[in-house]
Amino acid sequence: MAIAPWFVCGPAALLAALGHRRGPEPTVPTPAEDWRTAVVDVVIPVRRDQHTIIHCLTSLLGQTRQPRRVMLVDDGGIGRDHGLQLAREFARANGIHLQIVTRTWSVGKAVTIKRQARQFDGDVLFVLDANTVLASPDYIERCVRELYQGVGIASACGTVEPLRPVQRRAISTRPPFQRWLGDDAWRDPLVSDDPLHHAWRWLGDGYRAHVARLQQGFLDCGLMCQCGGIEAPSGEAIAYRRGYLKDMFDRYEPVRGDDLTAVEDLFIARALATEGYRNIRLADVVAQVQYPEWQHLPRQAWRWTTALLQNDMYFDPLLRTPLVATRHRLRQWLRRRGRARRGQSSSADQRHVREAYRQPFGERVTLQRGRPIGTGMLLLALERIGYPVTVVALALAGAWGALALMVGIEVALTLAITLRLAGPGHRWTALLQGLAATPLRYALILLDPPAMLWFAGRLWLARKHRWYVQRENDGDRRAAARALRR
Structure with a gap:
């Protein structure tokens, strides 16, 4: 899905x-392998x-x-x-x-x-x-x-x-x-x-x-x-x-x-x-x-939502990209200023093999600089959490006018993008599919908050269980140490 x-x-x-x-980046690739x-x-x-x-x-x-x-x-x-x-x-x-x-x-x-x-x-x-x-x-x-x-x-x-x-x-x-x-x-x-x-x-x-x-x-x-x-x-x-x-x-x-x-x-x-x-x-x-x-x-939407939340938790260094990238750029700027004051010049990277969007490999680089795709992942994660919660909050607050305006703008832009992507000859079909899919799409959107709460509950129980097990293990170790001292 x-x-x-x-x-x-x-x-x-x-x-x-x-x-x-x-x-796309205009770099013409020169592959190293055939x-x-x-x-x-x-x-x-x-x-x-x-x-x-x-x-x-x-x-x-x-x-x-x-x-x-x-x-x-x-x-x-x-x-x-x-x-x-x-x-x-x-x-x-x-x-x-x-x-x-x-x-x-x-x-x-x-x-x-x-x-x-x-x-x-x-x-x-x-x-x-x-x-x-x-x-x-x-x-x-x-x-x-x-x-x-x-x-x-x-x-x-x-x-x-x-x-x-x-x-x-x-x-x-x-x-x-x-x-x-x-x-x-x-x-x-x-x-x-x-x-x-x-x-x-x-x-x-x-x-x-x-x-x-x-x-x-x-x-x-x-x-x-x-x-x-x-x-x-x-x-x-x-x-x-x-x-x-x-x-x-x-x-x-x-x-x-x-x-x-x-x-x-x-x-x-x-x-x-x-x-x-x-x-x-x-x-x-x-x-x-x-x-x-x-x-x-x-069931598929529930599975996707929980998997996305779990992967966001596992690979949170990717989602921290905007913060670490800003910090890395600031440090680079300070280094360049320091080299300029000392009269030194920085050498550019001269690679014989050209590749678009080339970036250094290694998880250490991700922790220090982030990854370009991490910015998109963070924005998508915020949207997946923010938009369903906003829809539910407006409905519970009875702000039907604001809710109708927000949903109307979102649906109109969605249909406009769909028609543009469909191309000539398929736009009427794309429009009918978009209109028919909108109620189902919003029903699945409203399924996201319960899935998020279920995931948060499981995470809390898992951490509580690990804390309980760790506490029991610590108590056993202390009891064993007291027995040895006797």
């Missing part, structure tokens, strides 16, 4: 708008995806850049379906080799990515969800190419859209899919004849398309121009530099273990950003995802 910039009048939206006006020689391995976590796994593999066979190996990891545990059996039949029908791992107990997507980052020896690890279709035939090729535009780029992904029934039917007509079908007819099991079901599906896909257009087309593109990266890539189809990913897990496994919050892709992106790497999004390649129906949106 995409992360929505709920309050498009806020400071993060202003920062993104400044990025759109500024444009992306054409990179070895690509694909890992596909499969978990109750029997209705989409064949579409996923069909789109993978249509890529201009074919991977060296494809591994399917069935993490369904005791609740698995027939997805793995269908994948084996597809592989036999098309004469391809799939490495298949079956687990008795589910261990999660984060463990799957960690194990393959350590076991594989390729250059790029491409993580593809089994409910995702690579709509652009050059999706993998473009992501790999952008990864090697600079050593500071750790992950790359494309634009994510909902997968609709008409697109599923189009994929079912491709030769690999037909070879798997043989003489059988295919009927989409996710399509119902019930008109109400069609309406609910349209509402859910329209909401996600509306939110994705705002988050990917407006916010992410603006932050990439302004800060050099995005807050988090879309977790359905991401290309990682495998060595960076392995080093990240080696760094954080002793601290966090396998508990990488409720959204592991967000944790990975924050951890890479803390080390000075960048996560980027490509606007010219598309992946399509089979999302669950709209009834699952509240």
